[in-house]
Amino acid sequence: MRLATMLCLFLLTAVPPLHATVIDHLEPANWWIGMKRNRVELMVHGEGIAAATPKLQRAGVAIVDVQKTENPNYLFVTVEVAADAKPGAFDIEFVEGGKVVAKHPWRLDARAPGSAQRRGFDKRDAIYLITPDRFANADPRNDSAAGMKEAANRSDPNGRHGGDIAGIRKHLDYIAGLGFTQMWITPVLENNQPGFSYHGYAITDLYGTDPRFGSNDDYRALSKEARARGVGLIMDVVLNHIGSEHWWMKDLPSADWINNGGKFTPDNHRRTTIQDPHAAPGDRKGFLEGWFAEAMPDLNQRNPHLATYLIQNSLWWIEYAGLSGIREDTFGYSDTDFLSVWAKAVMDEYAGFAMVGEEWSANPAIVAHWQHGKANPDGHVPYMTSMMDFPVHIALRDALVRPEGWDGGWTPLYEALANDFLYPDPDDLVVFAENHDTTRALAQVNGDVGLWKLAMAYVATVRGIPQFYYGSEVLIEGPHERKDGELRADMPGGWVGDQANAFTGAGLSAAQRDAQDYVRKLFQWRKRTPVLHTGKLQHFAPVDGVYVYFRYDGKKTVMVALNRNPQASTLAMDRFSDFAKPGDRANDVLAGKAVTLGTSLALPAKSATILELD
Template identity: 55%
Template sequence: MHRYKHCILFLFLGLLQLNAFAQAQKLRVEPAFWWAGMKDPSLQLMLHGANISALTPVIKHEGVILKDVVKVKSPNYLFLTLDMSKAKPGKFALQLKQGNKTVHRYTYEVKQREPNSANRQGFNTSDVIYLITPDRFANGDTKNDNVKGMTEQINRYDKSGRHGGDIAGIIQHLDYIKDMGFTALWINPLLENNQTKTSYHGYSTTDYYQVDPRFGSNEQYVELSKLAKQQGIKLVMDMILNHIGSEHWWMKDLPTDDWLNYQHTYKETNHRREAIQDPYAAAYDRDLFNDGWFVPSMPDLNQRNGLLATYLIQNTLWWIEYADLGGIRMDTYSYPDPAFMSEWTRRVMEEYPNFNVVGEEWSLNPAIVAYWQRGKQNPNGYTSYLPSLMDFPIQAALTTALRDDESGWDTGWLHLYNVLATDFLYADPQNLVVFPDNHDMDRIYTQLNQDAALTKLALAYILTTRGIPQIYYGTEILMHNDQPGDHGIIRTDFQGGWPGDKVNAFTGQGLTKEQLDMQQFTKRLLNWRKTSGAVHQGKLTHYAPYKGVYVYFREQGDEKVMVILNKNEKPYELELAKFAPQLKSIKQGTDVLTGQTYNLGQPKVSLPPKAPLILELK
């Protein structure tokens, strides 16, 4: 019996030692792999493991040279800089040694890039982007609703909780997205967001290299990209470089004392974005805007830290290459360090010259938005490389124009006309992303007081004006939010995306007559837009609105489109004489929405009440 106890004790101690050894061998390496032939030959690896700063890294692989090793305050990090200019595809051992003893061994892979990867085409004016909040679109795999290790569990009855939508649900409905006529897909953040509450929205990243397992896996995200591409749909990734989630793994072991802004004392941003361009702004206000936190659960990253800056840039390039992305939407673009954002976009566009990145700068002032676009000559000398921005000024002007009456000389459509007239401020207004609404604001149908006719006018404008249109999921079926400003309701579940839903928007089952009509209207307009080079790239000429009617033309070569937006409650007789420079000898136009032909050889044309006409001119 005594001997038996000794054996048990010996076995127990042995297991403890094995477990301790296994724990000691844990090594995180980011990025986990890389590619040969990237334009920038330098690669920084972040290594994290217990007390690894005391170890010596050893790398032996053809064409890979270890140029620099950086130790930081935390003993659990090493930052390696590799010269990859002559690297050959293949695997090699990354070793961390203590003398002659190998403490850690990691198999690193240098992959071969896909053919023509550097010349990938980003989203452009020929595209229409469909915006999806993944937790609320479709639950394609109920097995990942709750995942061990993820703190927040599914609760579909909680408007701010997780509802179970996932990547599988999007994959299962790619046919619907394609048939509707969308050609690009912007999905709200899919990366791990292991926060204790309201984690569904994805904007509090806790791991930059892992898809949240409640959405799926990295491999499933790549599969989505591949299948979408086969359907002619580009994948746009939603990224956040300004802040992380308070449960990010860094927060348990920050590498340096300056990894975060206000790392030791919480300070909230003032949201005064104007301070960046304001020639009279106090430095205090500029610094607080960039360095302050959104909320205590979103630590603000200090991109002036060179190691962190390189980490974030490489993470972006990794996702573009790994997931074959067709674009990026960058959250809160103006909030991070401006010099870093300039370098970030420069590096991305240098690596992928035909790519596209759209930044979020939520200002209604076109001058503030224009400041950030590539090619803009700014008085303070700031140089940006950002190709595109979200056109918040047009969105606000559109909804104001549609809600306002036409009784005054500067009311109604004039709000929209006047904002579009400021396009001279932009270096490239054609590359702005225009939209009726998004995930952070009331649904367009709600903004327009649940008026379906006005909603059609809004969509007709967004899909025919200059720029790249973006439509939020559910707009096509008149989704609305009865409680204005409530994000949990704005991002409500898409009907038919969950087993047992009585209404199925994917098939049309159970939709109201008005919803079906809007869905068909959107589908016709989107699929026609695919064929119209004039709308994609044509010159835009608009006429000052008059008596509730706004008219503009899109022209490219012999192709001409005349858009007439009539807000009047009754039919309106539109005099055609002033449009002679565009109409010339054209005698008729066919409405792309109804197929009806209109005689343009007469002095007037009768407009249907409160409706758009989109005429192909012949």
Template identity: 55%
Template sequence: MKRILLALITVLFLGNIAEAAKYKIDHLEPAFWWAGMKNPKLQLLVHGENIADLKPELNYEGVSIAKVSFVENPNYLFVDLNLSEEVKAGSFDILFKRGKKTVLKYNYQLLQRQEGSAERASFTPADVMYLITPDRFANGNPVNDNVKGLSEQANRSNSNGRHGGDIQGMIDHLDYISDMGFTAIWINPLLENNQPEYSYHGYSTTDYYKIDGRYGTNEEYRKLSQMGKEKGVGIIMDVILNHCGSEHWWMKDVPSKDWINNGGEFTSCSHKRTTVQDRYASKEDLKQFADGWFVQSMPDLNQRNEFMANYLIQNSIWWVEYAELYGIRVDTYPYSDAAFLSEWTERLLEEYPNLNIVGEEWSTNPAIVSYWQKGKVNHDGYVSNLPSLMDFPLQNALKEGLVQEDTWGTGLIKLYEMLSNDFLYADPGNLVIFPDNHDMARIFDQLERDYDLYKMAMIYTLTMRGIPQIYYGTEILAKSDAGGDHGKLRTDFPGGWKGDKVNAFTGEGLSTKEKDAQDFMKKLMNWRKNNEIIHNGKLMHFAPENGVYTYFRYSDEGKVMVILNKGKEKAHLFTGRFHEMISKESKAKDIFTGKSFELKDGIDLPARSVMVLEIN
């Protein structure tokens, strides 16, 4: 009888082991969370073969399971937790049971939020952003150039390949960034992009909770943020809500047919962004834009799926909290579902009221761009919660205004008239303005490599209303490929790799003009850094005359006068028409030369020059 009982116990024991071996958790996201978040709800995505056979249970004070949702694919569970206001940081086991048997166990952590996390500061017009393509900035750790399990290997000779820049490279050069006068870094995406090729740009995410190993680790990213903060430099994360990479882990086992738009089959996006606002647009055109894939390697995420929407919202909140972010930039903003975008921004701003978020709407029409800004009253009743947008209309006007001859309707008048469209925006002062970025020719090339025009563009960008963004290398006259190769316009920053003959971090090997541009930018940005008039002052501009455009930034603290003279001859600027801003007794000082002026006599302008005058 004892032998029979022993045999039975053995069979049951082995049976339990065999049953447990049938199940495992491949993904549980987010892997941890925080106590004290404003929203008490947390939804866990749980993925593993036939995980839907199991029932989750837990026992931790302040945490309860509100709902367990099943989808088409039995390899997924969505577990909704409620976290009470009194819940304490700690860990607890989530038990996955089949009947009364515990088959799997996952130890879940609730971390303690950092004090003041909800009120963390974000970027404002007092900042200047430095836009970095991390693979091309500096290689601080050559050991991670190639990582086991990640497909594409480093090949610096390939303009569209991986070059090895990483998080450590940015950490190593925080002093350079801070000393130049930058106060924030917008970094092109750092999340894992395990694509077979052309992965360096970062816009094909294959894991939303993991920094790409060729850049470093999650911990290094947080370290960059913390060290940057110590040096007065905040980190802005580049977020992609519209699409993922074709090699994302869920693409091999999607939760449901509607997880990816068009049933997971490639259907090209029309890229006609105006259909969103077009009161005459057909539903078919709108669907082709909103649901089409950006490209074949970027599956279009369906944010109308409630689980997908919640996943993306929680992921963004997770990174803001974990990495102590200074702000967010959103790629391809209008390509996502419009209702979802309102919810996404609303949820983030509920958790972080001061958070600034800038969206990319690449249109040169301010009527299209302004539609997405928070506070705009739209013709169709759409309510957006997005605080900021990239000011593509002003960037285009800056290029055309400086390059074109000043005749009727062209040249500087384009810049003047575009700025006059600011009445369309709910908050033009919170727009991000820029001379160039990672998707267009370098500004030095856009301006036909004219150094005088380059200086005008830089001063305009850094004294105009809004939040300036400068692309890495612009400060040393970086050039583009004439053929439009994006890999070549995202050129390696000289000195970022051991053995580079030119080192822009130290100035070694730079040409006289490149070094002059760098010094010019450093002086200008450090002057701006402590200038409240430029940060928050009002703006008045005067219509261009004879190739001269003048505007003022002013407040109770004082006035700054900016004069752009595109003329090929020196000119005398009579100051009488500026009587609203200056008087006959006004004096001014050039911030670069220190030269003083009696404004009652007018100002002599050198040919093709720009002046920044502090008025007293």
């Protein structure tokens, strides 16, 4: 009897008792039938879950692989979806010792018709960039949210001001009315950080919209409603880092999930090390593995489970929200091989999709490295359809303020465009005068509206895909030195009680109304002018403060003359006889009148003259 009792006590202490396990996270929560990527790896997180065996009973769905890491709180379960599977919800069970210790719902959905054939943004489009916290607050009830560490404080330039998805939805007609056909919205995913959470780049939930912006359903509704107005939605994706309050940081899936052992090590920002044949390996590592900030842990995409997670996350959002494009943040900072695999996976799934990467360099050779079709000496094969044209952006801003001289005035811009031979397809680059990370173009030119108009005209008429930053159409100027919270100013009229309203025009000054009309006329005209989308470009060396180029396609010709001089200029036309001759008739796009060309052309001071030639 005593022996039997001792044996029972031994068995109770030697074998852990079975207990119910709580599944804290299972991502992604669903997938779609008919995807080329029909195998999806589920990240399952729950205390002790690695001791359990996942099982499911659903026709057309099978578990084909299960992997563990050194953390017993994670399982990576690969599910294969057959082409003949049916939509619907079912449970995935987790079994231990012959008993179900946990279960979690999962779902298969039918794809939207034509999903795989969707059109991404391209040179026919013009992009309106929005910082959602600063655009419009249509639902004050979500300005602060339970469980979110930072509450709204509109008086703080670096705090949350309350702009939301509802505010963008409310003003879609305004955006479309300006002539824009795409919206790039800075990240709206959860940023449950104690401060500076408004900008969205320290993500704490890669599958969940921040409740202070709205819900996943709200984001999807925004995409659908925008599409109905001819406006696509471009999602801002962050592959390089997460927020320090992401739930992973409390229980890392594996020891190598975060670079530098999960400890803050500042990035050296030496982006040239990726291609530099002379770069020290330590410098290259310092660029790829360093952290942007202590609040932004740097992800190690060399970990195969993390790489798969990030790829699936991008595909999930494209399919779920009906996206027309991705803007990828801090592009070159992620693992180089991973970037190729990630972009290829997206383009394999959606052949007509578009993605633009941020590579903040004045050197076009550095930027061109990442565009699809580039033959790189280091063997890297890129799949990005587009890149942000920072070389032209930097040259444009320089050209507007640099004094005249043999290497001054428009010369930096003229020579920057001459570097197009480095790109596989320069027509697919995104051109811009400003964005959410730069001072405003109006601040760059010290409030000179004439020079600002020149910048807008250039972006709208040069080769590439133009991107415009919200609020500039009503002359938001912002600080002259980069102060992010101030340059990302509130859109006038986006909040109840605002004295001026960009959306209705109430309270705007004459200068603001004129600027808004200028942008509307420019981009509505661009929208209906195919030669600006697909036409060739020929430019002429700037002379005496005037830069001239032509867009042409054999059917239509557009002449653009940019005069940055503080006085009117007379442009001799003999240099341009291949495109325009005395007696030719033209339409002055901005003045809205017909003109007959002579031997010279009068150019008003600090202005763009745009002529459609008959």
